[in-house]
Amino acid sequence: MKNVVVIGGGPAGIMAAGAAARRGASVTLLEKNDRLGRKLYITGKGRCNITNASDPETLIQNVATNARFMYPSFYAFGSDDVIRFFKDLGLVTKVERGGRVFPASDKSSDVVDALGAFLKKARVNTRLGCKARGVLIKNGKVIGVKTASGETVGADAAVVSTGGMSYPLTGSDGDGYRFAKESGHTISPPRPSLTPIIVKERFDLEGLSLRNVEITAKILKKIVYKSMGEMVFTARGVSGPLILTLSRVIIGKYGLNPEINIDLKPALTERELDARVLRDFTDRANRDFGNGLDGLLPRKIIPAVIDVCDIPPGKKIRDITKEERAGLVRALKGFKLTAVGSGGFDEAIVTKGGVNVSEVKPATMESRLVGGLYFAGETLDVDGFTGGYNLQIAFSTGWAAGDSAGGD
Numbered sequence: 353m354k355n356v357v358v359i360g361g362g363p364a365g366i367m368a369a370g371a372a373a374r375r376g377a378s379v380t381l382l383e384k385n386d387r388l389g390r391k392l393y394i395t396g397k398g399r400c401n402i403t404n405a406s407d408p409e410t411l412i413q414n415v416a417t418n419a420r421f422m423y424p425s426f427y428a429f430g431s432d433d434v435i436r437f438f439k440d441l442g443l444v445t446k447v448e449r450g451g452r453v454f455p456a457s458d459k460s461s462d463v464v465d466a467l468g469a470f471l472k473k474a475r476v477n478t479r480l481g482c483k484a485r486g487v488l489i490k491n492g493k494v495i496g497v498k499t500a501s502g503e504t505v506g507a508d509a510a511v512v513s514t515g516g517m518s519y520p521l522t523g524s525d526g527d528g529y530r531f532a533k534e535s536g537h538t539i540s541p542p543r544p545s546l547t548p549i550i551v552k553e554r555f556d557l558e559g560l561s562l563r564n565v566e567i568t569a570k571i572l573k574k575i576v577y578k579s580m581g582e583m584v585f586t587a588r589g590v591s592g593p594l595i596l597t598l599s600r601v602i603i604g605k606y607g608l609n610p611e612i613n614i615d616l617k618p619a620l621t622e623r624e625l626d627a628r629v630l631r632d633f634t635d636r637a638n639r640d641f642g643n644g645l646d647g648l649l650p651r652k653i654i655p656a657v658i659d660v661c662d663i664p665p666g667k668k669i670r671d672i673t674k675e676e677r678a679g680l681v682r683a684l685k686g687f688k689l690t691a692v693g694s695g696g697f698d699e700a701i702v703t704k705g706g707v708n709v710s711e712v713k714p715a716t717m718e719s720r721l722v723g724g725l726y727f728a729g730e731t732l733d734v735d736g737f738t739g740g741y742n743l744q745i746a747f748s749t750g751w752a753a754g755d756s757a758g759g760d
């Protein structure tokens with residue numbers, strides 16, 4: 353019987369361990385935390401966006417780095433397979449806006465529980481509180497894994513699924529990169545990706561979430577990103593799906609900080625919006641301007657919009673001129689922010705960089721350099737956009753690695 357050791361009990365490692373055991377291998381899963389999937393609990397704001405209900409081609413389009421590498425594993429174990437996999441474990445899922453798939457209960461803990469049941473059913477020997485220190489290699493082949501307590505766990509194959517470096521408090525702090533380097537692999541420098549953006553402007557808008565807004569980011573007047581969706585203001589700037597994706601597009605690619613334009617009313621042209629404002633103003637003619645925008649905007653953002661549109665808040669609405677109204681429309685269609693930085697690993701949803709995929713076989717995740725050594729999940733130099741794509745990457749690569757490591 354083949355002995356397989358999987359290092360790291362996140363989604364990729366759990367999937368790899370279970371898949372290897374299903375092939376008849378004796379599998380040991382080492383997780384340094386005292387529970388599995390610590391990061392999973394906080395995914396999707398505690399709801400866990402497990403995948404995106406898309407065909408493999410769409411999944412590939414949403415992989416930001418090394419998308420081509422993902423072809424075989426997405427085709428072998430795509431989002432349909434993930435949804436069916438969880439259904440077989442008793443987890444009912446639902447599809448939300450943009451194809452995002454969540455547990456019907458909205459509880460990420462149900463996803464972790466289902467994965468725990470998968471390991472139990474597959475008879476994986478799960479060892480919690482057990483940190484791996486290195487992979488033991490002899491004559492170009494894996495022979496075991498050394499733990500931090502000095503124990504050697506013998507193995508014919510080892511799967512390194514220790515995650516990236518983002519949210520290091522959850523356990524993923526870069527050990528897998530070290531294991532990869534020690535075994536002769538190259539690492540693309542790890543960088544925080546999908547991070548909040550820090551802006552120059554100071555508004556009291558923390559916690560304000562805006563839906564259906566359009567963001568355009570420009571550098572030296574050139575549009576580098578334009579998309580519609582949801583965003584949220586933070587203490588130092590902005591975050592939410594639109595901004596996280598923007599961060600992935602701009603960080604490390606452009607040296608200059610972009611100007612971010614938020615169209616608060618993207619469904620209306622300037623003319624249509626002016627007509628709408630005029631209607632609102634007619635209904636509120638005797639109010640002060642400062643009290644007249646409640647039909648148009650969430651209350652919290654009104655002072656900030658007033659600030660930028662040059663109409664005194666005490667001015668009576670009936671006295672507002674056509675030009676002033678045009679200024680308000682411009683402010684609503686172009687609420688401007690200036691990016692001055694981005695969050696670090698502590699705030700990054702995912703890590704860009706990792707084990708060089710040219711040294712890994714895409715169908716099996718086995719190293720091209722060391723026999724029986726596999727990589728899965730965020731440890732690899734593959735990262736996706738928001739929308740469930742990163743967990744899909746973890747599940748697909750984990751499945752491919754385990755299926756191969758546990759096979760004959």
Ligand SMILES: Cc1cc2nc3c(=O)[nH]c(=O)nc-3n(C[C@H](O)[C@H](O)[C@H](O)COP(=O)(O)OP(=O)(O)OC[C@H]3O[C@@H](n4cnc5c(N)ncnc54)[C@H](O)[C@@H]3O)c2cc1C
Pocket residue numbers: 359360361362363364365382383384385388389390391392394395396397400401402403482483484485513514515516518519522523524525527528700701702728729730731739740741742743744746
């Ligand atoms: C706040 C947040 C929200 C997110 N939301 C989503 C979402 O909704 N949908 C989505 O698709 N993606 C989401 N992601 C990204 C997603 O969680 C990760 O891409 C995914 O967890 C990566 O899986 P992994 O198994 O490769 O690594 P991880 O989940 O990081 O797991 C790695 C595991 O390895 C263990 N480990 C590390 N070193 C060792 C060692 N030496 N010995 C033993 N064990 C070790 C760690 O403790 C950890 O448990 C989110 C990320 C964050 C931070």
